[in-house]
Amino acid sequence: xxxxxxxxxxxxxxxxxxxxxxxxxxxxxxxxxxxxxxxxxxxxxxxxxxxxxxxxxxxxxxxxxxxxxxxxxxxxxxxxxxxxxxxxxxxxxxxxxxxxxxxxxxxxxxxxxxxxxxxxxxxxxxxxxxxxxxxxxxxxxxxxxxxxxxxxxxxxxxxxxxxxxxxxxxxxxxxxxxxxxxxxxxxxxxxxxxxxxxxxxxxxxxxxxxxxxxxxxxxxxxxxxxxxxxxxxxxxxxxxxxxxxxxxxxxxxxxxxxxxxxxxxxxxxxxxxxxxxxxxxxxxxxxxxxxxxxxxxxxxxxxxxxxxxxxxxxxxxxxxxxxxxxxxxxxxxxxxxxxxxxxxxxxxxxxxxxxxxxxxxxxx
Amino acid sequence: xxxxxxxxxxxxxxxxxxxxxxxxxxxxxxxxxxxxxxxxxxxxxxxxxxxxxxxxxxxxxxxxxxxxxxxxxxxxxxxxxxxxxxxxxxxxxxxxxxxxxxxxxxxxxxxxxxxxxxxxxxxxxxxxxxxxxxxxxxxxxxxxxxxxxxxxxxxxxxxxxxxxxxxxxxxxxxxxxxxxxxxxxxxxxxx
Ligand code: SF4
Ligand code: SF4
Numbered sequence: 001x002x003x004x005x006x007x008x009x010x011x012x013x014x015x016x017x018x019x020x021x022x023x024x025x026x027x028x029x030x031x032x033x034x035x036x037x038x039x040x041x042x043x044x045x046x047x048x049x050x051x052x053x054x055x056x057x058x059x060x061x062x063x064x065x066x067x068x069x070x071x072x073x074x075x076x077x078x079x080x081x082x083x084x085x086x087x088x089x090x091x092x093x094x095x096x097x098x099x100x101x102x103x104x105x106x107x108x109x110x111x112x113x114x115x116x117x118x119x120x121x122x123x124x125x126x127x128x129x130x131x132x133x134x135x136x137x138x139x140x141x142x143x144x145x146x147x148x149x150x151x152x153x154x155x156x157x158x159x160x161x162x163x164x165x166x167x168x169x170x171x172x173x174x175x176x177x178x179x180x181x182x183x184x185x186x187x188x189x190x191x192x193x194x195x196x197x198x199x200x201x202x203x204x205x206x207x208x209x210x211x212x213x214x215x216x217x218x219x220x221x222x223x224x225x226x227x228x229x230x231x232x233x234x235x236x237x238x239x240x241x242x243x244x245x246x247x248x249x250x251x252x253x254x255x256x257x258x259x260x261x262x263x264x265x266x267x268x269x270x271x272x273x274x275x276x277x278x279x280x281x282x283x284x285x286x287x288x289x290x291x292x293x294x295x296x297x298x299x300x301x302x303x304x305x306x307x308x309x310x311x312x313x314x315x316x317x318x319x320x321x322x323x324x325x326x327x328x329x330x331x332x333x334x335x336x337x338x339x340x341x342x343x344x345x346x347x348x349x350x351x352x353x354x355x356x357x358x359x360x361x362x363x364x
Numbered sequence: 365x366x367x368x369x370x371x372x373x374x375x376x377x378x379x380x381x382x383x384x385x386x387x388x389x390x391x392x393x394x395x396x397x398x399x400x401x402x403x404x405x406x407x408x409x410x411x412x413x414x415x416x417x418x419x420x421x422x423x424x425x426x427x428x429x430x431x432x433x434x435x436x437x438x439x440x441x442x443x444x445x446x447x448x449x450x451x452x453x454x455x456x457x458x459x460x461x462x463x464x465x466x467x468x469x470x471x472x473x474x475x476x477x478x479x480x481x482x483x484x485x486x487x488x489x490x491x492x493x494x495x496x497x498x499x500x501x502x503x504x505x506x507x508x509x510x511x512x513x514x515x516x517x518x519x520x521x522x523x524x525x526x527x528x529x530x531x532x533x534x535x536x537x538x539x540x541x542x543x544x545x546x547x548x549x550x551x552x553x554x555x
Contacts, residue, residue, distance in 0.1 A: 026383065029382070029383045029386045029387070030379045030382050030383050031382070032382055032385075032386050032392045032393060032394065033386075033393070033395055034393065034395050034397075287376060287379065287380070287383075288376070290379050290383075291372070291375045291376045291378070291379040292372055292375060
C-alpha cells in the first residue's frame with residue numbers, strides 16, 4: 001500500500017506542477033501570446049522557478065489577523081486535496097486505497113476544503129477576504145448538491161460506492177470503450193453536470209467568484225503571500241486534478257481502454273489510458289478557463305438551483321428507467337427523450353426568466 | 365437553433381482557433397521578444413536630452429554647449445544643474461564644468477532643446493535607462509550626456525541634416541564677416 005501512495009503523491013504533485021505551466025502556456029496561446037518561455041526551453045523549468053520564488057518570498061501576516069487560524073487555513077486547504085487521490089484508481093493494479101465507500105469519502109473530504117477557504121477569509125481580518133470566503137461557501141454548498149446527485153446516478157447504476165467497482169463496471173464492450181458511462185444518455189448528462197459541479201467546487205473560471213480579481217482582489221487569499229499563497233493555489237489545483245480523476249473514473253471509463261486488463265502489461269496500458277483521460281479533462285478545464293467569462297453571483301446560484309438541480313434529479317429518474325427497461329433499444333429511446341424533454345424545458349424556463357432592467361442610483 | 369450553452373461552445377471554437385492559429389500563423393503572435401528583438405523606434409521618438417559635441421577625438425573641448433544656462437532656467441521641472449567651467453583666474457571657459465540632468469525628474473518635454481541657441485542639447489531616443497538605484501544612479505552627469513554629432517545624425521537623420529545645414533550656413537556667414545576685417549581664416553576651433 002505504501003508504494004501506490006508514494007507513487008500517487010509524487011506523480012500527482014508533478015502533474016500539478018506542470019499543469020500550472022501548461023495552463024499558462026495554453027492561456028497565452030489562446031490570447032495569441034507566447035506564455036512562459038524564458039526558464040529553460042519552452043519554459044520547461046518554470047514551475048521550479050515559481051516554487052523557488054514562492055519559497056523565498058516574504059511571508060506577511062496582517063498584524064490584526066488571527067495568527068493561528070491564518071496559519072492553519074492553507075494547510076487545511078491542501079490536505080483534503082491530497083486525500084482525494086487516495087480513492088482514484090489509476091490502473092488495474094494501482095489503487096492507493098480501495099475504500100468500499102470511495103465516492104462518499106471523496107465528497108466528504110472535498111467539502112473540507114471550503115472550511116479552509118472560510119478560515120483563511122475569516123482569519124485575515126480583511127473585508128475582501130471575508131467576502132471571498134462567503135462567496136466560496138455559498139458556491140460550494142450550492143454546487144455540491146447537483147454534483148452529488150449526478151454521482152448518485154452512477155452509484156445507482158453500479159450498485160456500489162467503491163470507485164474501483166465503478167471503474168470495473170465500465171470494462172468490457174467493444175475495445176473496452178463502449179461500456180463507459182459517458183456513452184449512455186444518463187451518463188452523458190451526468191458527466192456534464194459533474195464536470196460543471198467539479199469546476200465550481202474547485203473555484204475555477206468561469207466559477208472563480210470566490211477569488212474574482214476584478215471584484216474582490218483575490219478573495220480569501222488576499223492576505224496570503226509566499227508559500228502560504230502557494231499552498232492555497234496548490235490545494236485548488238490538486239482538487240481540480242483529483243476531481244478530474246474522479247470524473248474520469250465515474251464517467252469516462254476510468255482506466256479502461258483498448259488493451260487494458262488485469263495483467264502487468266494490461267495494468268500499464270490501463271494507467272496510460274487513465275492519464276490520457278486525465279490530461280483530456282485538465283485540458284478541457286484550461287480551455288474553458290481561457291474562454292468563458294466569469295458569471296455573476298446571482299447567475300451562479302440561480303444556475304445551480306434552477307438548472308443543474310432539476311436536471312440531476314431527472315437524471316436519477318433516467319437511471320431508474322434504464323434499470324427497469326431491460327430491452328435496451330427501448331431504454332435508449334426512453335431515457336434520451338426524457339432527458340431531452342427536461343433539457344428543453346429548463347432551457348425555456350431559464351431563457352424566459354424576467355430580469356428587471358437595472359436601475360443605477362448614483363450613475364445616470 | 366439556439367439552446368442553452370450554444371454561445372459558450374461558439375466561444376470555445378474561437379479560442380481553439382486562436383490556440384492552433386498562434387502556432388501556424390505568424391501574424392497572430394505580435395509579441396516582441398524584447399531583449400533579443402527590438403522594435404525600431406520612430407525617428408521623432410524621444411527620451412532624455414543629451415549634449416552634442418563635434419569632434420570625436422576631443423569631446424569636452426568641442427561640445428557645443430557654452431554653459432549659458434538658458435536651458436537650466438527654462439526647464440519646467442528644474443532638473444538641469446549647470447556650473448560654468450572657469451580657469452585658475454576665474455575667467456569663464458564657456459563650457460560647463462558640471463552638467464547634470466536628473467532623469468527621475470525630467471519629463472522629456474524637449475523645452476531645453478527648443479530654447480538652446482547653440483543647438484547644443486538634443487533629445488535622445490535611448491529608452492534603456494533602468495538603473496539599480498533611485499537617487500544618484502538616475503542623475504546623468506556630463507560624461508554620460510556627451511554624445512557625438514554622428515550619433516545625433518544616426519538617430520534622427522532628418523532633424524540632424526537641417527541642424528547641420530543651419531550651423532554650416534552660420535559658420536560661413538561668420539567667416540565672410542570676419543574675412544574683410546583682415547582676420548586670419550577660420551581654421552575650426554569649433555568646426
Ligand atoms: S545646452 Fe544650450 S541652453 Fe543649455 S547651457 Fe548649454 S548652450 Fe546654454
Ligand atoms: S526635456 Fe524638459 S524636463 Fe527634461 S531637461 Fe529638457 S526642459 Fe527639462
